[in-house]
Amino acid sequence: MQNLILNALEKAKTWARLNSPWVLHYNSGSCNGCDIELLATITPRYDVERFGVKLAGSPRHADVLIATGPVTRQSRDRLLRIYQQMPEPRYVMALGACALGGGVFHNCYNTLGGIDAFLPVDVYVPGCPPRPEAIINGVVLLLQKLKGEAVPHGEPQPA
Amino acid sequence: MTYALAVEALAGVEAPPRAQAIRTLVAEMERVHSHLLWLGVTAHEAGFDTLFMYSWRDREAILDALEALCGNRVNYSVNVLGGVKFDVTDEIAASIHQAIDILHPRTVHYLNVVTHDAAFLQRTRGVGISTPQQAELLGLIGPPARAAGLRRDVRADAPYAAYAAYVPQVITTTAGDLAARCEVRVRELFESYRLIREVLNTLPQGELTTRMKRNVPPGEVIQRVEAPRGEALYFVRSKGGETPDRVKIRTPTLCNIASVAVMAVGAQLADVPLLLAGVDPCFSCNDRTVRVRQAGAGDQLLRWGQLRQYGIDFYAQKRTATHA
Missing domain, CATH: 1.20.5 (Single alpha-helices involved in coiled-coils or other helix-helix interfaces)
Known part of the structure; x- marks a missing residue:
């Protein structure tokens, strides 16, 4: 009986999470290009708020951390602190070429690499900067992962 | 563009007239996108999210036109050393005209909002005033300087690309407050629309690129360009060969950002984000060292x-x- 209730609760929580993935955006050293495209994704043409995606002001309210840019020496500690402040389950999306592996700043004296050198990244969105459509695709992949579905790897499969 | 112009000056190469006109066209389109983006951010900082959403929606029109021209929304990479990469075909020209036709009436509306909306003016009028003397002392550039009454615009003062043929009117106001900064930027949009239409209607025929020397002779050059935020300055030094010896970039934000500390004196704490947005800051442009002598x-x-x-x-x- 207790298990049944817990199961139902777990299902309700997943349902809620799927319908309101709140996002915390952190720029760990980006040139602002990705940040602007991320913002464009929440404005009327792309309007991801339709799907419950919303920018949260505090890491304590966020489900998903979207990190843009390479991790710089200055921002590493902040990035880790923000991640630790997020409640579980938490997800990380790396946005843009620099967040994936350093991009043009690869091997710079003041950068330490991509986001996945420090945090477990769930979704990678490539591009310089990624188009809003690509960001939405990343969110869809993340939601699939949240649902526990298999997420495609490697080459995109024809629909 | 600044870098391309600087290296071309060093090499003694000049891009063909059509390329210069396309550079001017793209620079103005970028200004349109940047000012609309800025308007949205400022409105957001003032708690006016409706205007943020509207201006960003309309900004998509110019991004579509830029994408039609060069295939990318943010990094256009139009300039190459010695010219431009992309040609403006009739089809693309029509799509740019179409975008401007959409944006023009919308901008009339925005001008009305930033000059007449009572709630918005309460947040901006009389806030963060910088007098012309202060602006001069702080070395303001770009729209914040023009809002304080300084006639400073590299496009008019030291024309580059095709700006000698397409002369922009320098928009200035005297108030020097946040409302003036909004008004200057929105009115500059009309100037950009006029220039874009003019360039499209009188685009010279000819080549897109000219042959660039493989080796650039030794020398130093300073090139200035009026970016949407103000004057961008590049110093390029060559010792001969294929790679530059030194490239020093001074971004417009670096000149303007310090003025916030002066303008914020006596203002409400809640005005500080808005004052910061008023200079259109680019924080990643500020990752630089300033050496004060x-x-x-x-x-x-x-x-x-x-x-x-x-x-x-x-x-x-x-x-x-x-x-x-």
């Missing part, structure tokens, strides 16, 4: 570890001072 005092250069220690000591001292 005081007459007679000599200068001091700190290494990373020293700078860090300086910061720790500074705050420790401040803490003891407040507790005492």
Whole structure:
């Protein structure tokens, strides 16, 4: 009986999470290009708020951390602190070429690499900067992962 | 564009007239996108999210036109050394005209909002005033300088690309407050629309690129360009060969950002984000070192570890001072 209730609760929580993935955006050293495209994704043409995606002001309210840019020496500690402040389950999306592996700043004296050198990244969105459509695709992949579905790897499969 | 112009000047190469006109066209389209983006951000900081959503929706029109021209929304990479990469076909020209036709009436509306909306004006009118003397002293550039009444615009003062043929009217106001900064930028949009239409209607025929020398002769050059935020300055030094010896970039935000500390004196704390947005800051452009040379005092250069220690000591001292 207790298990049944817990199961139902777990299902309700997943349902809620799927319908309101709140996002915390952190720029760990980006040139602002990705940040602007991320913002464009929440404005009327792309309007991801339709799907419950919303920018949260505090890491304590966020489900998903979207990190843009390479991790710089200055921002590493902040990035880790923000991640630790997020409640579980938490997800990380790396946005843009620099967040994936350093991009043009690869091997710079003041950068330490991509986001996945420090945090477990769930979704990678490539591009310089990624188009809003690509960001939405990343969110869809993340939601699939949240649902526990298999997420495609490697080459995109024809629909 | 600034870099391309600088290296071309060093090599003694000039891009063909059609390429210069396309550079001007793209620079103005970029200004349109940047000012609309800025309007949205400022509106957001003023708690006016409706305007943010509207202006960003309309900004998509110019991004579509840019994408039609060069295939990318943010990094256009139109310029190459010696010319431009993309040609403006009739089809693309029509799509740019179409975008401007959409944006023009919308901008009339935005001008009305920033000059007449009572709630918005309460947040902007009389806030963060900088007088022309102050602006001169602080070395303001770009729209914040023009809002304070300084006639400063590299496009008019030292024309580059095709700006000698397509002369922009320098928009200035005298109020110098946040409302003036909004008005200047929105009115500059009309100027950009006029220039874009003019370039499209009188685009010279000819080549897109000219042959660029493989080796650039030794020398130094300073190139200035009026970016949407103000004057961007590049210093390029060559020792001959294929790679530059030094490229120094001074971004417009670096000149303007310090003025916020002066303008914010006496303002409400809640006005500070808006004042910051008023100079259209690009924070990633601020990752630079400024070396201040005081007459007679000599200068001091700190290494990373020293700078860090300086910061720790500074705050420790401040803490003891407040507790005492």
